[in-house]
Amino acid sequence: MKGAMKALRLHKTTQKIVDGLKLETVPIPEIGPRDVLIDIKATGLCGSDIHFIDGSSILPKFPTILGHETAGIICEVGSEVKDYKVGDRVCANFATPCGKCYQCLTGRPSICPNRSMIGVTDDGAYAEYVKTASSALIRLPDNIPFDQGAAATDAVATPFHMISKRSGMKPGDTVAVFGLGGLGIHAVEIARMYGAGMIIGVDVDDYICERAKKLFGADEVINSRKIDAVAEIKRITGDGVDISLEVVGVPESQLQAVNCLRPGGRALMGGLGAAPVAMPNTGIFVRREWEVLGCYAFENLEIEKVLKLASAGRLDLSKTVTSHIKLEDISVGLQDLHQKKGYPIRIVAVQD
Template identity: 40%
Template sequence: MKAVRLVEARYPLQMQEIPVPSIGERDVLIRVRAAGICHSDVHYRTGQSPVQPLPRTLGHEIAGVVEQVGSHVTTVEVGSRVCVHYVLSCGECSYCNAGHEQFCTRGSMVGRFVDGGYAEYVAVPEHNTVHLPDEIPFEQGAILMCSSATAFHALRKSRLRGGETVAIFGIGGLGASAIQLAYAFGALDVYAIDINADKCKIAEQYGAIPVNASVSDPVTEIRRRTQGKGVDVALEVIGLPQTMKQAIQSLAVMGRAVVAGISHRPLEVDTYQELIGREGEVIGASDHLLHELPLLLELARRGKLKISDTVTRTIPLDAGAINQVLDNLEQFRSDVRTVIVP
């Protein structure tokens, strides 16, 4: 089969012919119908987040049709429409038993430590498949498995309550989903912060109050619009120390800032003025959980979460096209989300 693979860090991905994956008795083989290109894949290509071992087929946002099932598989059958939960876990360690499988002591990840969806087929454990309703296209199902699911988990971590206000820093794939999910969780007002005017318009279409950070200071603007109070929840999904700091500075008394964006640079915080003085909190959000996905998909099926506009482009399974998208993402030039349709 054809697969687009990371052969060496800091070099373009390459198209290769590799064997169709074999499956074990509790695994399924999926014909990939859609694979999202995520900003995390940029980190893998640059070596910022190491991929081991190489070569490796990237792609952790996957939706498709079950092509083959192992002898002990009972929950899906050939022809089933499924999405893939990319966190591979043992189901037995203390973290898995506590419902925190993203910290599994024997855990792995599809598209980073095992071959992923930039290919015609992918093999995963039965446990990692989630039914994709007929009403949701494959392209949307794929990106629900990362950007939307990560936003969902981050908002759950924020303990957002009905009637509270929210600020979302970054209106890419995660941010666009986070706006809608925040309203579904009961948010009263959602402020959407970005430096891209087009993304601010997208946020406004989802009902958010846009704040163009290239025109005005977002912290000052949020406090002006909230009569000096600030927001109850701030969600940072970009991965820049500057926007993480702005998220913290925008908090009201007892506010919670959730950081989901990935950065390896340190964050400076005025602990007295920004945390102790307000009893504010800074919360990390890592990945998402399998048990969260059925509700997320149901929200999408019912139209509470609309991501049709989030999929801004589809491309074929082609190394040149994929590398171009990754180049754009690396320079923050890309549209909200590009999906590979093999």
């Protein structure tokens, strides 16, 4: 499909988020035999793109079209693509694993060291069209809107991966979630769906805490700027939680996520931050047999499960998208996300 499209490209890093991306006219991507071209209908704005803009995360090339949470309609298929056709409603896993390395062959494709990634190694979805491998596609159920489908590919799939594959959560377990933004708020909802006995949400803002309790199912919430989160969690539970999830990537909350565990508890680290991970001293760590696990991304099957649960009405994505914007307003949207203006969960850029 030849022609031109509008896209937002990052040419260099900057601390002024609103000035990072430039709206340009660029060629529509040319697809290979195993690729598809998606006519983008919705793209979620993610905090990781802010890290690329300000330089705290490193991109392999400039200029780059960012954006990795996307859903739309296939408008072109490669000659070897058999499972999809023009007109199919789809969303995409941002990562395409190689399928050949040790991690892929042992069932861990989300940490494939050779994976390609739209919006990182390849041009992404802050554009009118995006090219991706057909193997990265997930069919979007007819009753799931494009905006919810786009958000599901990261904001929901990431905590789903943490809980369903990495946590070992059992019915009745006590759970603490540190950070109640786009990832954490869904971690609360998914933990509830998985049968957590008590869910404690921790954030630094009263409004965000109350939203987690009123709308997403947290049993207790703690503003850690006002209250010692670890002491309060132990007061509520008696001896700490079975499982904690940290989705911010901040050393202070990472340390709290470990220290709030009961002996034998497990902390899951899913937040991407530039600072070193904070840990308690090894004497306490060893004697209490704490476990700390890193959690990264998700697999196609996990996105598919999220969408099936949403389609069946067992996982509510209707509160996920808090605002819609146009493609050309993504830079302002990222600044609003960075500043938490309007308390966004997911801002989604939509196109006709």
